Amino acid sequence: MKKITWFDLNFPWLGGVMALALLGLLFGSDLLLGVPGTPRWHDRTWLAWLAMFAYLLHNVEEYGIDMFGRRRGFVTGMNAVFKLPPEPQSPIPARFFTAVNVPLFWIGAPVAALLSEHHPLVGFVIYSVIFINALVHIVPLLLGAGYSSGTLTAILVFLPLSGWVGYTCFGAGGLTYKAMALLIGFGVVLHVILMGSVQLFVRKKIGARALIAIQFFNTFLLFVLAWSAEKWAKGILG
Secondary structure, three states: OOOOOHHHHHHHHHHHHHHHHHHHHHHHOOOOOOOOOOOHHHOHHHHHHHHHHHHHHHHHHHHHEOOOOOEOHHHHHHHHHOOOOOOOOOOOOHHHHHHHHHHHHHHHHHHHHHHOOOOHHHHOHHHHHHHHHHHHHHHHHHOOOOOOOOHHHHHHHHHHHHHHHHHHHEOOOOEOHHHHHHHHHHHHHHHHHHHHHHHHHHOOOOOHHHHHHHHHHHHHHHHHHHHHHHHHOOOOOO
16 A cells, blocks of 8 residues: 655645735735836736635545545546546556646745746746646536646636636737747647656556656646747747
């Protein structure tokens, strides 16, 4: 039987506390504005911090408790997709789910927000994950698969935020639609690597350590792609 540590079980709740603190700063102060005096909902840096809040909230629904009161419902759902037994009998290590989320949203998201003023594509990189993840939850629902843990925040938070950022920050006076397409592509790449690595693990092509290491690499790759696109893609920012 695999070991599930205290942190693996509680990282969504710790993230939820961070989300509440972020919410207070986002709406109760101007500390997270990139350009003082800019309306919050039009400030790139503020929106980048809002992306972090949104995903930490989403983690609570996926790994904390979902709308039906299920604990770690996303883990149960993923095991079902791969026809594996539920935790703790599932061979997928609990640390995998921690590795997917903590490096990207506890470390990567703040870095993105801090760089957003001068590196807008990097600043919006978490939205690439948010938009694709919203589709991952919502499309199966529309196709009749039913609710999966995370669908509620995907509908009520991810989709509206993605639409708002696309509307206010891209197009005339903002980043180009080519930049938007690249961001969407980055989100697809991240999800393909994530799910592909699980498939390789289930087929016993890679071990647990490699599976977990790939998730750290995935976070790093996402930022490298965004940074490289800013540096090398001519005219991508507008």
